[in-house]
Amino acid sequence: MEILVTGGAGYIGSHAVKALAEAGYTPIVLDNLSQGHREFVRQGVFYQGELGDTVLLKKIFTQHDIEAVMHFAALALVGESVSEPAKYYENNVIQTFRLLREMVKHDVKNFIFSSTCAVYGIPEKIPIPEEHLRAPANPYGKTKLAVEHMLEDFSRAYNIKYVFLRYFNAAGADYRAGIGEDHFPETHLIPIVLDAAMGRRKKVNVFGTDYPTRDGTCIRDYIHVADLAQAHMLAAKYLKEDRESGAFNLGIGQGFSVREVIDIVEEVTGKKISISEAPRREGDPPVLIADSTRAINVLRWKPEYSSLEDIISSAWEWHKRKPGNVLK
Ligand code: UFG
Numbered sequence: 003m004e005i006l007v008t009g010g011a012g013y014i015g016s017h018a019v020k021a022l023a024e025a026g027y028t029p030i031v032l033d034n035l036s037q038g039h040r041e042f043v044r045q046g047v048f049y050q051g052e053l054g055d056t057v058l059l060k061k062i063f064t065q066h067d068i069e070a071v072m073h074f075a076a077l078a079l080v081g082e083s084v085s086e087p088a089k090y091y092e093n094n095v096i097q098t099f100r101l102l103r104e105m106v107k108h109d110v111k112n113f114i115f116s117s118t119c120a121v122y123g124i125p126e127k128i129p130i131p132e133e134h135l136r137a138p139a140n141p142y143g144k145t146k147l148a149v150e151h152m153l154e155d156f157s158r159a160y161n162i163k164y165v166f167l168r169y170f171n172a173a174g175a176d177y178r179a180g181i182g183e184d185h186f187p188e189t190h191l192i193p194i195v196l197d198a199a200m201g202r203r204k205k206v207n208v209f210g211t212d213y214p215t216r217d218g219t220c221i222r223d224y225i226h227v228a229d230l231a232q233a234h235m236l237a238a239k240y241l242k243e244d245r246e247s248g249a250f251n252l253g254i255g256q257g258f259s260v261r262e263v264i265d266i267v268e269e270v271t272g273k274k275i276s277i278s279e280a281p282r283r284e285g286d287p288p289v290l291i292a293d294s295t296r297a298i299n300v301l302r303w304k305p306e307y308s309s310l311e312d313i314i315s316s317a318w319e320w321h322k323r324k325p326g327n328v329l330k
Contacts, residue, residue, distance in 0.1 A: 004028045004066045005238060006110075007046075008053055008101065009075030011038025014116065014172055014227055016181045018072060019045055021231035027238065030066050032058070033075065042181045053093075054100035063108035070112035070238050071105060073098065076146075079189055080120065080285055083142035094145035099152065106160045112241040113153060114234060117166040117249070119223075119290050121147045129223075129293035132168070132249045140285045150249070163247050165237040167230070170253030170292045174226040174313040175320035182320030183227075192224070192314065195264055196321040199273040206275055208260050210282035219260035221289040223253035226307035226316070236301040250301060253292025254308045263310070270314045 005022055009015040010031030015038070019029040023045035031048045040048070047066075051058040053075050062068070076094045077083070083090045105113065120143030121136045138144045153164045173192045175182030183193050197203040211218040233252050258266075264275050297303040307316070321327060 004030050004068050006030045006032060006062060006066070006068045006071045008032045008071070008073050009038060009116075011035060011040060011042050011048075012074055013183050013185065014169070014230055015072075015074035016042035017176055017227045017231035018074070018234040019043060020176065020179055020181070021228070021235045022238070025235045027235075030062060030068065032062065037185060039184060044179075052097065054097035056100055056104055059101065059104040060108075063104060063110060068108075068110050070114060070241055071101070071110060072114045072234055072238070073101065074116045076116065078118075078142060080140050080142045081189065081283070083140055083145070084285065087141040090141050090145045095148045095152075098149050102152065102156055102162070105162065106156065111162055112238070113162055113164045114237045114241070115149060115153065115164060115166050117146050117150060117168045118143065119168055119170045119251070119253070119292065121150065121168060124287045125290065128289050129255055129291045130251065131293045132251055132296055139287070157247050163241050163244075165241060165247065166249040167233055167237060168249060168251050169230060170223040170225055170251070170290060172227050172230055173224045174228065174307065174316045176228050177316055177320035177323060182324060183317065184324055191222075191260060191263055192267070192317050193321065195267045195275060196271070196318055198275050199267055199271040199318070200321065200327060202327070204276065205278045206264065207280035208264075208277050209280050209286065211279045213282075213288040215259055215288055217259050217261045220286055221257035221259050221291065223255065223257050223291045224263075224308070224310055224313050225253050225305065226313050228307050229305040233297060233301060233303050236303055240301055248296075248300075250297040251292040251294045252297055252303075253294050254305055255292055255294055257289060257291040258310055263314075266310050266314050267318075270311065270318055
């Protein structure tokens, strides 16, 4: 049972590789290591290369009996996607098209796609169900939606089955396995607040304190990366049972504000965090909370590690061990 995992050396991909291996699959990882880390891949077979390298894809699809593709490899910074959209369309859409075309050629039928709550844009309804209008507010979300559309068409014409996993805010780490969040540059709230807890940053900018929320800061639905990884493994099983293609939200169904996240980091780490109230960050929806009922009922997904305390404790343990970080 071989599964091609693009971006398998990255943050979420590496956790999925581990979950797949533990469930008896052989992960075949393809990663260009632009964001990924070779040492994060401890199971399966590793190929370094570009997603759209059709020669390499042909080799992989010929040498391995790939029953499904999990496609993590993508650029994922909202702000950067606004200033450099060409990079996003090239990486996230064109390269993915090449991958899909090779799948069709080699008769690989199952596709599990790392999609995002960013496809919904500014939500009209909270919690957000999968049927919600897809109206992304930035190029990043648009490139992810473009791939969803491509899959819908490929599925009708070429009989490809897909699962879109629309992640909310991935966080936490499987620190005992030596994997966790390690982006450069880092833009995500939890690792930034942990950096401040370590003394590697003087203060945390809180982007926007005048949102229509309980304390004026944005609310997000944080989901542990190990729970996301389990959902991928379940999606592979689901497609193997020849079930219907579909989209699944992955969140916990509960939201926490930026200030609440900072408070819990203070509790978990015992460190005081200095904050600075900063202007809103462009394109941030005030509230994003998932309705994940479908994943729970249909995929039989049971998030186990996603209390915010557990997420932050595991992220903290990883952050202290992360190569290059030294506790002050
Ligand atoms: N934030 C701060 N200060 C920081 C960093 C973040 O106040 O230094 C705030 C943000 O403004 C936001 C919240 O913390 O309100 C969470 O921000 P993140 O950057 O951690 O996460 P996002 O919700 O912006 O991003 C996530 C995914 C993206 C996805 C997006 C959809 O990481 O891939 O949700 O909106 F596109």
